[in-house]
Amino acid sequence: MRALAFVLTLLLALPAAAEDIVLGLSKDTVSINTSFDGSEILVFGAVKREAPIPDDPRLQVIVTVAGPHETFTVRRKEKVLGIWVNTDAVEIDSAPSFYAVSTSTALGLSLSDTEDLRHRVSIPRAIRSVGAPDTIEDATRFTEALIRIKSRSNQYQLNEGTVSVDEQTLFRTAIELPAALTEGDYQTRIFLTRGGEVISKYETSIYVRKVGLERWLFKLSRENALLYGIMSIAIAIAAGWTASAVFRIFRA
C-alpha cells in the first residue's frame, strides 16, 4: 500500500507526454537458496498522463515475464519393435525457460494479431523455431508439445484476466514463479493497449540468482569439475567411514 502511495506521489510530481507506465515490483531479485520453493512477484504500477482519460476503447494491461532463452530438443516417441522409442527430434532454436503472460482481459481482445507478431507477446510467438529437418512434416506439433509440457509444470503460463486495472490508471498482478527455476535475467515487459494497439511499453528485469551454498556448489561443479568430483567422493568416503565407526561404537 505504501508503495502504491509512493507511485501516486510520483504520478503527481512528474510531467508526462502521452500515457506512460510507472512501475513497481515487490522485488527485483529472486534468490534461489537451499530452501527455495517457488516465489511470487507482485507487479504493480500506474499510468501517467497529462490529458484526460480517453473514454473509448478501454485501457488494457499485459504483463509478460520471460526467463533466459535456451535451445531445446523436443523428441517424439514411436512404437518400434513393440517398445516405445524416441525417433523424430526437432530443435527449437530459442524458447524461454520460463514464460508468463498476464492480461487484464482475454489476450485476443487486448492485443491485435499484428501487434502480437511485432512484440512477440503470446506464448507461441515467444518461441522461435527456424526449421525442422525435411523428414519431419508436422514440425508445429513439436512446438505445441513444448508449450503443453512446459504449461503442465507451470513454466509457461497464460493468466487471462489476472491483471486488475482500477480507474484505467492503477494496475497490479502477481506472477507465480515455480520451484524449478533456472538462473538468469527474467525480462519483464508491460504493455498498455487500447483497441488492440500497443500505446506504451515498459521493460525491466528481474534477476534470478542462486545464492550461498547453491551458488557455490553450482559454480564449482562447472568451473572446477575435477575438484567438485573429488570433493563428492571424499564426502562419500567420509560418510561411509563415519557410519561404520558409529556402528562399531553402538555394538561395543
Added chain:
Amino acid sequence: MQIYLPIAEVSVNAFLLLGLGGIVGILSGMFGVGGGFLMTPLLFFIGIPPAVAVATEANQIVASSFSGVLAHLKRKTVDLRMGTVLLIGGLIGAALGVVVFNYLKALGQVDLLVKLCYVVFLGVIGGLMFIESLNAIRKTKSGKPPARKKHNWIHGLPFKMRFRVSGLYISVIPPLLVGVSVGILAAIMGVGGGFIMVPAMIYLLGMPTKVVVGTSLFQIIFVTAFTTLLHATTNFTVDIVLAVLLLIGGVIGAQIGTRIGVKMKAEQLRILLAIMVLAVCGKLALDLLLMPSELYSVGAAGGH
C-alpha cells in the same frame, strides 16, 4: 521441508529423500546388495532427471560400499589380488560405459538404454534368484546340501594366476571380462553392479562365497568413484546435495536392515529380494510397452 537441488535444478522434499535412502538402506542391509538398482529407478519416479540420478547414485554407492568393505577387511574376507584384477577390468569398462552413455545422450536414447538395461538385468536376475531360492527351500526340506561344480571351461584359459585368499589358480581373463562388463553397467545404470558381480564370482569364477561380497565391494568403491569423477567432469551431473541426503538415510537404514536380516532365513530373504527385483522390473517394462500418455519429451539441446 522442500530443498532445492543445485545441479538437478528441481525442488524436492528433503524427508522424501531421507525416507527413500532409509528404505533402500534397510533393504540393502537385509540382502547385502548396494541398492543402486532400486534407488536409481526410484529417483526417476520422483522426477530427478535420469542423467543426474545415474551420476549421483554412483557417488552414493561409494559411501555405502566403503562402509561395508571396512567391516569385511576386519574379517579378512577381501581377496585384494582378485579385487585388483577385477578393478583393472572395471576401470576400462567404466570409461567405455561413459563414452557409450554420452554418445546415446546425444542421440536422445539414453533413457531407453538405461531402462532397457534395467528391465533385462532385473528380469533375468530376479527370475533366476526366484527359481533358485524356491529350489533351495524345497531342498532344505529334503535335507540335501547343494553340490558345486569344480571344473569348467574357464580352467583351460592361459595367463594363470594364483589367488590365495580365494584358493584359486585360474586365468586372469575371466575376472578381467567380469570387471569390464560390471564397469560398463556401473557407468550406464548408476549401479555398483554387486547384483551381477556376486553371482558371476560364485558361478563363473568359482570363488568361495565368504570372500565374494567383500571383494566385490572393494572393487565397486573404485569403479563407482571413477564413474562419479567421469560424470562430474564430462556431464556435470553429480548432485552432491542429493547424494548427501540419500547417504544419511541409507546409512541409518542399513544398520536397521542388517538387524532385521539376521533374524530371517537366507532363502526367505532371497525370495523376498527376488520378488522386489521383479516388481521394479515389471514397472519399468510396462512403461516401455504401454503407450505413454505424452509422446513428446523436452530435453536440453543435444549433439554437443
